[in-house]
Amino acid sequence: MSDSSARFQPIESLLEQTAAELGVRSVLVMRSTPTHMAVEATAGAAEAHYPVGAEGKKGAAFAEAQELYCERVVDNDTELFVRDSRADPAFAGNADEVEFGLVNYLGLAVHNPDGSVYGTVCVLDDQARDYTPEQRARLAELRTTAEQALAAEPRP
Secondary structure: OOEEOHHHHHHHHHHHHHHHHHOOOEEEEEEEOOOEEEEEEEEOHHHHHOOOOOEEEOOOOOOOOOOOHHHHHHHHOOOEEEOOHHHOOOOOOOHHHHHHOOOEEEEEEEEOOOOOEEEEEEEEEOOOOOOOHHHHHHHHHHHHHHHHHHHHOOOO
16 A cells, blocks of 8 residues: 655555565655655555655754765765665664664655756665666656656646
8 A cells, every 4th residue: 555645646556566566665755855855655565664744854954863865865866776774884774774674775866847856766675685677667667757746736
């Protein structure tokens, strides 16, 4: 079962399909704010950990917070792959690992219609793993669909 904010309801079935096809615990669409990363859409077995509206503190905004995976993606506007956070000096002991046992991450930047970074689409898993080119293409397809949902949103 997936859940999403109104803007991403049209892609809920694709979120569920992506979680199933990739065999991951969580698929998310995250929105970046100046101080937080916020869940906009969620699917997968770890959905309970990431309800719509939940926020993670960005390391750049809070001295006590460690840099978030999605924060790095947003800041660099590039893909991030962490095979196993426990073996990655930049992400060892991060909140997803410690609180939820999710040690694997793959994320892509999602862009607004004007080209600015909106947030991310990402997958998390509870085991170290790699992704095939086909699996990476599936996540890229999800990103494209999320960007189309943003572009379809009426502007004030």
